[in-house]
Amino acid sequence: MEQGIVSPRIFNDPELYSYELDRIFARCWCFVAHESEIPMPGDYVLRNIGQDQFIVVRDEDGQIRVLFNKCTHRGSPVCRVEKGNSSHFRCPYHSWVFKNNGDWSGAPYRKKAYKKLDAAAWGLAAAPHVDSVHGLIFASLDPDAPTLDDYLGGMRWYLDALLGLNDQGMRAIGEPHRWRVPANWKSGAENFMADAYHVPSLHRSAEEVGMFPNIEAGGAGPQAGSRHVYFDEGHGMIINDGFLPPPWHRSGFPPEVADTFQLDRLAPDQQLFVDNHSATTFLIFPNLGLVRVPASPHPDAPPTVFTYLRQLQPSGPDTIVNWNWTLGWNSAPDGFNEDAYVAALSMHGPAGILEQDDTVVWGGPPTAGKSVFARKSGMRFNFQLGLDGMSDYAEDTSWAFPGRATTTALGEAPQRAFYRRWLREVSTADHAENREDGQ
Incomplete structure (x- = not known):
């Protein structure tokens, strides 16, 4: 790099690409949406960080969440429409239901099938850090990430x-x-x-x-x-x-x-x-x-x-x-x-x-x-x-x-x-x- 020389390999190497997904897109702050796309509670859009899909949603309290679009039961997407408004997301496989803040909300035969389920432990996985600046919404998947302001410098x-x-x-x-x-x-x-x-x-x-x-x-x-x-x-x-x-x-x-x-x-x-x-x-x-x-x-x-x-x-x-x-x-x-x-x-x-x-x-x-x-x-x-x-x-x-x-x-x-x-x-x-x- 000090000599201004780069190998062509970095532009098409599967192993390096896997490192990029793990160490750049899963660690850095990534843009996901503009606030004007989800102005009202319940508004959502589907977006990617790396190759993982997330629901960028404004929950019922107006807070912006970035939720991993995978059911915690068997991993099917809980949202299949690219934008809309919803108070809940339901998995089509077994109908597990999640609130738009990611909380687990219910499932068929809940009183018989899940008497002792710890509901708080089975919500949708969420980006640990979400922040915005001038309408630009960013998320970081790294629990140890710096603040967005520090990242932007x-x-x-x-x-x-x-x-x-x-x-x-x-x-x-x-x-x-x-x-x-x-x-x-x-x-x-x-x-x-x-x-x-x-x-x-x-x-x-x-x-x-x-x-x-x-x-x-x-x-x-x-x-x-x-x-x-x-x-x-x-x-x-x-x-x-x-x-x-x-x-x-x-x-x-x-x-x-x-x-x-x-x-x-x-x-x-x-x-x-x-x-x-x-x-x-x-x-x-x-x-x-x-x-x-x-x-x-x-x-x-x-x-x-x-x-x-x-x-x-x-x-x-x-x-x-x-x-x-x-x-x-x-x-x-x-x-x-x-x-x-x-x-x-x-x-x-x-x-x-x-x-x-x-x-x-x-x-x-x-x-x-x-x-x-x-x-x-x-x-x-x-x-x-x-x-x-x-x-x-x-x-x-x-x-x-x-x-x-x-x-x-x-x-x-x-x-x-x-x-x-x-x-x-x-x-x-x-x-x-x-x-x-x-x-």
Whole structure:
């Protein structure tokens, strides 16, 4: 890693993938839903952490729970509808019933069959830690996990500046879109985190058809008003200094949206950041991305900045399921949110013009990862961009905000930090694994 070299094996190795499930997805804080998807008591959605399915539900008291979707009797799913509202969940096999807070509630012939059952011991298993920030619901399956704020570190500061601009907040517009991609989840994660280098080449067609403001002039290219900010914890982002000219806000929002922002909610340094910078993309380790860029919702419309979340959900070492949520400001006119939704769908929906580019090239690493020739020839992947003066890229020691900043985005320092965090996690067994091994 210090030399910027990565083995293709990590993108398609079943043993390493099993470590990822055990030591990353079952240990880190993972995004599961947006609060606006479950606004009322009893509302629920089905979501995955790693490859385990959970019911994300607001119980009768309004508390958000993340319940393992397996009956404690024989392991059948107790919920088979992807979203809805229910006070209870019933297993179809033997009709064991559970409240929406996970408590065991009953079973057929209860008074005859389970006279001495300890009901408190047989509820649905639940994530031991659930928390949210600006509507983003996270869960950790590790009983010893740090708090969400500690896990996010300096990224929490940026979430305030990106999603906490007024007290009305944001909401998920419509249903999340999802589709399968023959790729490894890490390819998508590192791309969302910091890969500005690919934009002028891979996504040139978006500019050519008029969907994207000029790549170099608009700040989306690696050398045009962009920089990296990243953390040793594996989180990171591309920061830009403004997409569009006045009267658009620095982050690209039109006046009718920007006028609803309440910057006095923020600390003085966060206000300074919002006045001068925004984020193009970010990644919260391991697999939650965000994109905030302008695009035209239709050929005759001016650019509209959209905000969407991307969950890069693993479904095997060589398959991911992309989940997309477009977020709209509750304070914004409906017309703006509609245009933002269309712009996001056109760029990064299942048939989005940028998405088709990305999902084609992400298929390369897992193919190389299982290649006999790649293994026998000692093939390596190059993550050296920005190392040792290789490019016009250095650490910006004058950066006044959290994180380690660079002078441009023409480098791969955040990707190297991501893989260092990945390596630390997959190399470290936890207490549960030691107990399973008899240690």
